[in-house]
Amino acid sequence: MLEVNGLSVAYGAIEAVKDVTFTVQEGQIVCLVGANGAGKSTTLRTVSGLLRPRRGEIRFRGEPIHRLPAHAVLAAGIAHCPEGRRLFAAMSVEENLLLGAYLRRDRDIAADAARVYELFPVLGQRRTQRAGLFSGGEQQMLAIGRAMMARPKLLMFDEPTMGLSPIMIQQILDTIAVLRDRGTTILMVEQNALAALTLADHGYVIDLGRTTLSGSGRDLLADHRVREAYLGQ
Known part of the structure; x- marks a missing residue:
């Protein structure tokens, strides 16, 4: 459904995203995880048309969308639930x-x-x-x-559980799973790597503006690099 290839995005002279590549298959929950400042939110803002890439390509259902304004991206079927x-x-x-x-x-x-x-x-x-x-x-x-x-056909969430109580966090995550089960494809950025990867069909690790690891949510949870860097284990 969504293909992001070699994405680079800059704020002036500062390159926040250097080389991000990932795909989202229809009917999946896909999570982007990584440390603060890794470029995750910038990636979502670029997919939704709020930012323009310096390099790279974004395709939605086979059509390029990385030059479209935000309202046209929404009309194409991508909605963005922003951080905050x-x-x-x-x-x-x-x-x-x-x-x-x-x-x-x-x-x-x-x-x-x-x-x-x-x-x-x-x-x-x-x-x-x-x-x-x-x-x-x-x-x-x-x-x-x-x-x-x-x-939307694709619904993007940026830190949907940030600042919430544990009970509310679980309710929001359960709701995201319900939306997926009802036919909406989900792309999610989430600081809580354990919760995100437990929920995800597939995940990508973004580090310093680059995609460094990918796999099923279960495989990434078992990867010692992910456990050490993001789960404190």
Whole structure:
């Protein structure tokens, strides 16, 4: 579904991503793991059209997308649930969800919002309340729901469990697995390497802007280099 080949991305003179290569197969959860500053978030921002690569290519369903603006990448079927959630705090739950569907012109938007409320009942119960009044976990639910409203084929998560309680972390990870089981392909960046690789069908390790290891989530969990560098074992 997604092919990233030899990706290089710079902020001015600083090259944050030097040579990242990976693929995402349809129906999988694929995780990118690595230390802070490794280039993981920059990679997702480039896939979603927020940044332009210096070198390399990104293909989605066989078509190049690395020169498309962000709204065209979204229209092609890729939604991005960003680090820090980036909600509109003064707007209601319902208004935030509707913004996730701003490119759509079909008549199924209300039905999709109802599916979000079914997945996250607390959002339905508080749909008229401002997003800024919610807890971190509830805001993450809303950020996921907003991304779902675009009906993406590929949904990207950037640090979805950051700053959450252990119970909420498990709920968010369970939700991501449910989305995969319902047919949405997932690409996820996650600092919690153990949780990410336990969930992932496939994983890639990014170190200093380069892809250094890849394999199934189970194989990477068993790799001594991953255990020493990211699991403290």
